[in-house]
Amino acid sequence: MNKIKQIPVLERVAKANEIFVNEIRENFRKNDIICFNIMGSPGCGKTTFIENTILKLKDKKKIAVIEGDLATTIDAERIRDLGVDVFQINTGAMCHLDARLIREALAKMDLSNIDLLFIENVGNLVCPSSHDLGEDYRIILASVPEGPHKPKKYPVIYKEADVVVITKADLLEHFPDFTVETLFGHAKEIKPDIITFKVALKGKEIIMDEWIQWLLNAKPNNR
Amino acid sequence: MNKIKQIPVLERVAKANEIFVNEIRENFRKNDIICFNIMGSPGCGKTTFIENTILKLKDKKKIAVIEGDLATTIDAERIRDLGVDVFQINTGAMCHLDARLIREALAKMDLSNIDLLFIENVGNLVCPSSHDLGEDYRIILASVPEGPHKPKKYPVIYKEADVVVITKADLLEHFPDFTVETLFGHAKEIKPDIITFKVALKGKEIIMDEWIQWLLNAKPNNR
Numbered sequence: 001m002n003k004i005k006q007i008p009v010l011e012r013v014a015k016a017n018e019i020f021v022n023e024i025r026e027n028f029r030k031n032d033i034i035c036f037n038i039m040g041s042p043g044c045g046k047t048t049f050i051e052n053t054i055l056k057l058k059d060k061k062k063i064a065v066i067e068g069d070l071a072t073t074i075d076a077e078r079i080r081d082l083g084v085d086v087f088q089i090n091t092g093a094m095c096h097l098d099a100r101l102i103r104e105a106l107a108k109m110d111l112s113n114i115d116l117l118f119i120e121n122v123g124n125l126v127c128p129s130s131h132d133l134g135e136d137y138r139i140i141l142a143s144v145p146e147g148p149h150k151p152k153k154y155p156v157i158y159k160e161a162d163v164v165v166i167t168k169a170d171l172l173e174h175f176p177d178f179t180v181e182t183l184f185g186h187a188k189e190i191k192p193d194i195i196t197f198k199v200a201l202k203g204k205e206i207i208m209d210e211w212i213q214w215l216l217n218a219k220p221n222n223r
Numbered sequence: 224m225n226k227i228k229q230i231p232v233l234e235r236v237a238k239a240n241e242i243f244v245n246e247i248r249e250n251f252r253k254n255d256i257i258c259f260n261i262m263g264s265p266g267c268g269k270t271t272f273i274e275n276t277i278l279k280l281k282d283k284k285k286i287a288v289i290e291g292d293l294a295t296t297i298d299a300e301r302i303r304d305l306g307v308d309v310f311q312i313n314t315g316a317m318c319h320l321d322a323r324l325i326r327e328a329l330a331k332m333d334l335s336n337i338d339l340l341f342i343e344n345v346g347n348l349v350c351p352s353s354h355d356l357g358e359d360y361r362i363i364l365a366s367v368p369e370g371p372h373k374p375k376k377y378p379v380i381y382k383e384a385d386v387v388v389i390t391k392a393d394l395l396e397h398f399p400d401f402t403v404e405t406l407f408g409h410a411k412e413i414k415p416d417i418i419t420f421k422v423a424l425k426g427k428e429i430i431m432d433e434w435i436q437w438l439l440n441a442k443p444n445n446r
Contacts (some may be wrong), residue, residue, distance in 0.1 A: 039343045040376060041265040041266060041346070041369075041371050041372055042264040042348045042369055043264060043366070043368060043373060044369075069376055070376060070377055070378065070379065071376060071377075071378050072372075072375050072376050074372055074375065074376065093349070093379050094349075095318065095349035095350050097346070123348065123376075123377075124318070124347060124348070124349055124350075125265045125346065125347070126293065126316070126317075126345065126347055126350070127318050127349070127350065129316075130316070141366065143266070145266060145366065145391065145394070146267075147266050149295075149297055150265055152294065152295050152297065153265070153293060153297065153346075154265060154291055154293055154294075154346075155293065156293065156316050168368065170399065171368070174394065192374055194251070202420025
């Protein structure tokens with residue numbers, strides 16, 4: 001008698017995600033797209049970071065954005081107002097994006113017209129880390145008001161990240177306990193080769209040149 | 224022939240959680256404990272909020288704390304340094320606390336010696352909302368640097384909350400787009416009877432009296 005083969009639910013989900021990821025990645029290579037998965041806490045400045053990057057680069061690169069939010073189109077509208085293609089995914093109660101959702105979004109976008117694709121993940125320092133979206137780079141934003149210990153307290157997401165960006169650096173003077181070196185040090189304890197940037201997008205002095213330079217030179221990266 | 228009765232996995236988990244919740248709540252009523260589930264984004268100021276509440280009340284009330292973190296005992300050490308009983312739960316990669324974990328923690332604590340129990344949940348605006356811990360009140364912290372739109376963007380957790388507290392109000396002058404009225408307005412659209420407070424715990428003027436008064440008068444609340 002044949003033995004019934006059982007595939008546990010979680011394994012089946014992981015397998016399906018892997019198939020979608022491979023398909024997404026092939027699509028990115030075929031269309032010369034480099035994709036960035038932007039992750040971070042709620043309110044760490046993900047949309048502002050993408051907006052300012054667009055403003056710097058939109059004459060040099062064709063940019064598109066996928067916005068992930070539980071609800072509302074507030075962030076997508078901000079991006080659309082910059083004249084950039086944006087696709088909104090509302091996850092309802094779901095705490096992260098997954099490859100199935102990204103695949104559905106890409107099917108509705110004109111991939112031949114994109115150089116750089118930014119995916120703004122749901123604001124969450126835990127769940128998005130377990131979900132590969134086919135991205136070339138995972139970028140975590142860590143805002144100054146959150147304090148310098150986030151890499152130690154949320155190590156799983158930092159272990160899987162390629163880049164960490166300190167945001168709201170214009171607020172550093174109001175947070176004497178936060179130093180850029182402390183946060184980068186903690187991040188490197190968890191991921192020694194993590195790439196580090198600091199940005200200030202709202203104060204008197206705008207800081208983002210190093211990030212933009214890196215972005216302009218970023219190569220496809222099949223993680 | 225008997226029909227095989229199948230209980231789906233999620234239903235079984237929910238049922239087990241409900242049994243634990245009922246047991247926890249009975250234990251709280253028997254020991255005259257009021258329990259507060261403190262939720263909010265990573266870095267919104269949960270530990271600082273609990274610390275300052277302890278400093279105000281520790282001569283009047285017997286306070287204990289359960290700290291939920293993916294990793295480290297950084298927060299638990301801060302509470303312990305105030306001379307208060309604290310129990311650390313490290314969830315590993317898990318994005319929230321659940322009733323099973325709280326039940327295990329309570330089994331190791333001296334419940335006869337507690338008036339107010341604070342549970343600091345994992346920093347996350349999504350997942351903790353689906354997990355009843357047997358608490359009397361769910362309290363969401365919303366820090367000024369996160370912006371005023373969090374209730375609209377994370378409605379599920381606000382719908383289940385009893386209280387919203389704006390934290391880091393000493394930073395209001397640096398965030399001209401944030402007004403207390405806007406955030407409270409958005410929260411009340413989602414949960415009309417939500418109770419609202421504003422605190423400032425690090426600036427020149429400490430603001431927390433209204434919260435402390437409410438807390439001193441809080442009654443048991445079998446949600």
